[in-house]
Amino acid sequence: MTAELDAPASGTTDDSDVVLEAEGVSKHFPVRRTGRDVVKRTTHHVHAVDDVSFALRRGHVTAMVGESGSGKSTVARVMAQLHRQTAGTIRLHGEPVDVRGGRRFRAYCRAVQMVFQDPFASLNPIHTVRYHLTRALRIHGNAGRTRAEREAALEDLLASVQLTPARNYLDKFPHELSGGQRQRVAIARALAADPEVLLADEPVSMLDVSIRLGVLNLLRDLKDRLRLAILYITHDIASARYFADDIQVMYAGQVVEGGDSETVTQSPAHPYTRLLVESAPDPDRLTGRTDAPEDSAQGEPPSLISPPSGCRFHPRCPFAMDRCSVASPPRLEVGDQPGHWAACWLFDTPSVEAAS
Amino acid sequence: ACGGGSSAAKTPSNGVLTIGMPNGPQTNNSNPFLESSAGASLGYRRVIFEPLVMTNVVKPTDPGKPWLATKWEWSDNFKKVAITIRDGVTFSDGQKMTADDVAYTFQLLKDKSALNINSIPFGDIAASGNQVTLIFPKSQYVNQNKILNTPVVPKHIWSKMKDPTTDPVKNPVGTGPYTLKTFTPQTVTLVRRDGYWQAPPKVTELRYTSYTDNNAQTTALANGSAEWSFVFIPNYKAVYTNKDPQHFKLWFPSVLAVHGLWLNTERKPFDNPVLRRAMNMAINREDVVQQGEAGYFYPKVDSITGIPTPAGEPYIADAFKGKNATVDVAGAKALLTGNGFTYNGDKLVDPSGKPVTITLSDPAGWSDYQTDLEIIKDNLSQIGIEAKVDKANEDAWTTNVETGNFQGVLHWTNNGYTPYDMYQNMMDGTLYKPVGTGGVSGNYGRFKNQQATDAIARYADATDDAGRKAALDQVQQIMVDQMPVIPLMAANAGGEYSTRHWVGWPDEQNPYAPAQPTLINALDILLHLQPAA
């Protein structure tokens, strides 16, 4: 039995919960042409994101894991409308969004906030923490009416990301903060806007586990209380398992697997996901570093300028079949759990059956 | 050679004379009829193209020297002249100059009004043998010298030009003793040619250099790299002559034109001749000339008729001979109070009860005029007139003068061989246009006096000397009474020159020509020059 799922579907929750939705989004970056290219009139592109669809639901955390350079940040930026997608549609509350700045963009920002991956670059070096946060509060009308209210709001914000005592940090400039502290300021800034959707690009990668836990708990609390929709991009699969409801796995610009977080981490379907989960460091395994599942990690990451044909993972895939290099697989349901799917021919049951 | 360190400044250049003008870079253009040409700007057109007759503005009443014409005869009413052309004159390309060339030249001026700078109304022009006869529709008494000064151009070359008005004449061919050797925007070199019709000049090479401004020109004069020029030098003694008092000379004789304070005679209270006369009495010409014009550049006008002396001496009416303008503040005040003006403390109040004020203006960049105005302002305050000096923008000022939109300006008059040109320029009612209308070429002060207009016309048309004298006497009387322009100083035709290498220059004692290198007399001077011993 087969089920080719309609993008951006995944099952159980009903569609009215969907806040932000990406449908068939692609983003290609032009590569500078060399002299030869100009002569040949060809243009190359980095196919950073290709035909990605998924939905963010109210009160739901969607984690996005995947290869480094597979386009996760680009997806986030496109969804925040900082990059214009090459193809596809972004929908907010079911309305296609097309905001090229101005008032409409601001309205969009009120609903969709983003935490940037690099806290070293995303804070303006000449402004203090106070400025960054006050602005975020002000723009979205959360600064309160009086000075005292604003100060209280600032303190609350900083306290929620465990930067206490607040006065120690408020008047610091970004360069006076440690990496983790900057990251927390960035999160606080996004939270200050009180958004409906939070696009968090590796928001806690530089935090120690205890603070990370605190921040994730905070986010979880927000999601539960305020029904916030969160896109949580991370490399820490364990924390994705812990924190997220769904997981999307990206590989080379495409989403290759999606489903319930427990399912995806515990019984990964797509060979890449399996590789990923196996590669995660696990002190309990205590096998020592030499052993590891390195045998399956062979091969190098694909070029995104001229991506492999068919399934982009096939050159590295231990289970690759002929058709993998020819046709790119659609989303195929994996039998075990509802809403668990993988874009891999291995799960194309009817064709396997038909072939036999 | 331009720096003190350069060689030519110190060593005599064998046969070379260096001439400078402060006119900026030039373009290769030797068209003798165009004031915009390098030939005109630097003056070298005078040594290539010769006039029919050599006249001298410094001695306007002297008869002209025969040059390419040996004889010229005017009819009594000055409507016809018969010119006999010199024989044996050749152009520098070897062709003979004939009456045909002369007739062609006049015909050219007649046909192309763009080249007819003096606006001479030519009638018939005829050549026969070595005679050229010109007929005019009206008396050319006042223009006679201008006509005879016309440079002669070769017909065989000029008639082949596509358009003589827009031809830069890069290879000028004339009857003069020099030909163009090289041209650069900065320097033009001419060399003496063979086959000149009279005794050739001693100077074998002329080097005309164009400096960008007065300062550069002065520096060049002071260090000897320019030997002859025409430029305003403030404090000339310190800056120029004292550098080599033995050789560095200057001579600035006056000609028949004045620089004066033009008043808008239609504006109250300056429409009152009494006020104008009183102002005339208050202005200290000596200070103006000494401090503003460095004591030499524009010679002081003494005669109350405004006619510059000594050039105009013969023209001054008997009644005014020896009557000179002097500073007389008390007299001026008396004159004013005797004619309805009053004083309110120091301030002069006009008969209608308003204080008398005046704005004097001239372009900001004309520093000598500006200095003059400062002095005049001071002088006028002596008789209670509050003056303000306005450093105007040159373009705006020009338009304002044109349209009569001014109170008082320092300005010049036309220039000629008789006082007619200057008086006509100041007082001719036919030039009158109401304030606000431009396009006037004179009478900027909007002077309206029928008698003056008539007298000026009578002077030009008179057929005998007595008639002319009577007319001119009347004009002078009107000038003295009405004072439409307060004449301060005479225009000049002078120059700075160095006697280090060449002697024989004109001067006070031997005023055979004006010393300016760009006038027709430049050629005459060159013919007088001898190497210094």
Next chain:
Amino acid sequence: MAVPAADVAAAVPVEEPAGKRRQAFRFLATGKAITGLVIIGVLVVLSVIGEWIAPYDPSARSSDLLEGPSGRHWLGTTHLGQDILSQLLVGTRSVMVVGLVSGLVATILAVVIGVTSGYLSGLGGEGLSAVSNVFLVIPALPLIVIIASIVPEVSTLGIALIIGCTSWAWGARVLRAQTLSLRRRDYVEAARATGESTWRIIGVEILPNLTAVIASSFVGTVIFAVLSEITLAFIGVSGGAEWNWGTILFWAQSQQALDQGAWWWFVPAGLAIAILGTSLSLVNFGIDEFVNPRLRTGGRMRAGFTPVVRGGDR
């Protein structure tokens, strides 16, 4: 219980900004900036009171023609016997007005147009950059001459405005280029994603990061403006009835003061202008510390070699 807590929260930060301000103005403490500010201050004061403290009427003639410095005329006299010191003092105002007003006008225009055209993409940006290109090629000098001849009497302020309005294009181009490189920085994108308005991004996020360029272009424009005014007066295009240092130089030059040996006529005004320029460049030293928080604490330390202060008394 909550009331006192809020009180504390409100009370503590009140003094913070004050402290911050003190820190921000620390740049004044550097010797160079102070020297510059003092000189500018003196010039500003002179431009206000110059008229009153001038010993003579600058235009008044006297019988001391072209005299060197003496007890009576500290800086000597002109060919008309005018007191040069008085001319210099009275002339300060016009120079300062022109310098500062046109410097400000030009810098503001350059910043607004340059940064906006760099930040905005598409037609808006290109259009603004085309405008600055046009202004770049419009020759300022002729324009000034023209305006001076159309308007009957151009005041000093008028000249200042004309110079200001014609000399911004240079700065705008430079700023535009620098903005192009800043506009895709993460922190700009982050501000955008926070929902900042375009104007605020331009004005508050990008602009302060351009201060280095703006400061040098401001100093440059002021000097340029002063020199333009003086040049105009010097070549006799605009005189105005007012004295300024350029008019002094114009007279000195037209009377060939240097050739006459009257250095006192020519030298002081030129030096005065140079001193004005120098003081601006001294202030420039303070500016980078003022705007760049990273430099405030740096002192003379240089990147890459952390100093070791072992056992330093703390």
Next chain:
Amino acid sequence: MSEPVLEIKNLSVDYGMGPDAVQAVRDVSLTLHRGEVLGLAGESGSGKSTLAYGMTRLLPPPGVVSGGEVVYHPQDGAPVDILGLNRPQLRKLRWSEISIVFQGAMNSLNPVHKVVTQLCDVIKAHDKRSTPASRRARAAELMKLVGINTDRLDSYPHQLSGGMRQRVMIAMALALEPSVVIMDEPTTALDVVMQRQILTQLAELRERLGFAVLFITHDLSLLVELSDRIAIMYGGRIVEEANARQLYREPLHPYSLGLLKSFPALRGERRELTGIPGSPPDLRAMPSGCAFHPRCPRAFEPCADRDPVLAAPEDKTRSVACWLHVPGAGRTAENSTSSTTARS
């Protein structure tokens, strides 16, 4: 254990000078042995990066090294105190002997040069005999090493993803095969596959070349797998140092224990995570005594007023700074703290 390559003795690093200086690293001693991976974990803002940059003297102003020694033992030759070197000496030492991967990878790369140029730059600076072609080849090799397709050699930093930039920095750090590599959270933006691949490479290289690594990260599971020893920092001090396995199994310091209880596991039951209550200490006003005591569930009487020293409790291979592990603390603590009370 083999001989030390880098000995940090009582290093203190301040931000600023004079009365408003902040002491971000206090009195830290650490030894890095040849061929060893030393993991450094700890609270965010506890001074890990400051320590790393301070000991290499790369801390930007207003950072000041205010005390201690950093002794480097070259393969051959006498040990040198890095803090006493002058610029040229330091420059020679840098990268060829000690290389460092900075925490902010985006800002670490020169935005106007291509990646390949920057890679070649270091090779050129320290290997005068290299040719452009050889450098480029080496750069390509390095890029492959960190799993970046070589068609990205000619990219500019802003065209790379966060992880790619980090990998470029890692590649650069390995370019000259130095003796010590300091890595400040080098893998935060790397997926685990890539991370494992790189770390495996690193391990191989280390085996081959014998360099030592100071690895700063928050990923405890990674540290446990990767490193030989782990040091835990808190409030500018090292609070515990132990063999990786030991630390994981049996953390002695309450802070270490808290950390281990806070990280989620990928496999097995979803366990309840407790975290560490309270908030990080204020560097300007450090709590008296043990900096952790306000948050410590097991704090007792000496903790609040006396600073515990980092000392070995019972066995020799590990040390911890906690009164809990000082036998008889609270009664006989006077002598053990005397050395640190001089500091205020």
Next chain:
Amino acid sequence: MSYLLRRIGFYLFTAWAAITINFFIPRAIPGDPVQSMVNRAQGQIDSNAIHSLYVLFGMDTDQSIFSQYFEYLGQLLRGDLGLSFTFFPTPVSEVLGDSLPWTIALVGLTTIVSFVLGTGLGVLVGWRRGGWADLVLPVTTFLSSIPYFWLGLIAITLFAGDGGAFPSSGGYDPGVTPSFTWDFISSAVLHSVLPAVTILITSMSGWIMSMRNMMVTVSQEDYITVAHAKGLSERRVMVSYAARNALLPNVSGFAMSLGLIVGGTLLMEIVFSYPGVGYELFQALGAKDYPLMQGIFLVITLSVLVANLLADVAYLALDPRTRREG
């Protein structure tokens, strides 16, 4: 590529706008060429000559300014710049041909030298912020705030007066003619020393200051620290890391000044009687020589635009982040 096409489109538009403005601006000045000519002669040209001059300049017929404008555009398309009034009837192109080479050679060379020297000094001064090098800037600003003519005249008095080593005016000795001879070249070089040095002195500080300020800003960036960490030589860090990033504003400034070279430096040309375009423009302005003015403006316009286009391209090459992607 559409990006480049669009840029070129904008540049064409700008050129047209500038040409149009430059056509109308001069004509807004009161007065006309004939008036100015008579005026400037201060009596040396008779007022009777006015009529003939109007005829000569072709201004005796009434032609609306717009038909003149379209005629001018037509002329331009044919590459005809018209006849200069001041030097009537010399074609404007010839006037330009005479003066442009001088300006370009002298001003161009000094602009380049001043940019290179100034930027270099600025790099050093910015790199060693706080050291002795900080003195360089006030000193050079002092020099550059000195009005150019002032410095030039003093230089002439000191070095070109009696016994001075340099000529005080002109582009070459009056005795020689421009050609490729040693005589001419050496004299041209000698004549250019004083102007060149004074331009250099007065123009360098701008470069120094903007470079210094950018260097100071850039030297705080993390990648500079990393560069130090890499053990690169101090010079390499300074040049290839700090200066390379700090250079951008100066580059666009440089492009613009290259474009403005053809405008000449009026004062230099006046003070040193240098036969360049700046003085020509000044004269044309005074003489209301519309064709010449327009010709010079056209050259300035085109060269500024070309320089700007080059700057844009250089920018793309120098700072990859300025490329507009996506």
